[in-house]
């Protein structure tokens with residue numbers, strides 16, 4: 001079927017569509033920014049060049065295209081009908097690389113989050129965005145708890161003493177009592 005627009009008009013329309021910031025990463029960035037979260041983008045010195053890095057939350061976020069990153073059981077991640085085997089190998093390599101990057105990041109103490117393209121369709125977008133923020137809060141609280149426990153352990157010399165409230169009072173108030 002012939003295009004109802006001229007070639008020029010079509011390319012003008014396409015350029016408008018492209019400039020509307022509908023790319024998944026940009027949607028997520030805008031949302032996080034609107035919630036007052038601050039982050040860096042495309043951080044090359046971390047494994048896999050994460051799309052969004054939130055140092056305060058020790059969290060990196062990857063926004064994955066379902067096809068290229070092989071989203072399992074996903075409607076939009078179907079392999080093409082031609083050269084299927086070639087595509088399968090290629091996508092499997094991407095999956096392996098993604099997994100290895102996530103393992104490396106975890107080993108470096110980062111929380112990793114993956115947001116799939118299909119989770120950002122208009123119907124699901126709000127739930128997904130809220131889910132990201134909830135997970136960030138959880139990551140932050142977990143790190144806070146670990147830090148608090150570590151510093152408490154240091155303070156009361158947890159390795160040599162049994163933890164009980166009397167000992168905490170005794171060791172933190174000094175000789176005054």
Ligand SMILES: [Zn+2]
Pocket residue numbers: 066071074075076077116117118119
């Ligand atoms: Zn998907």
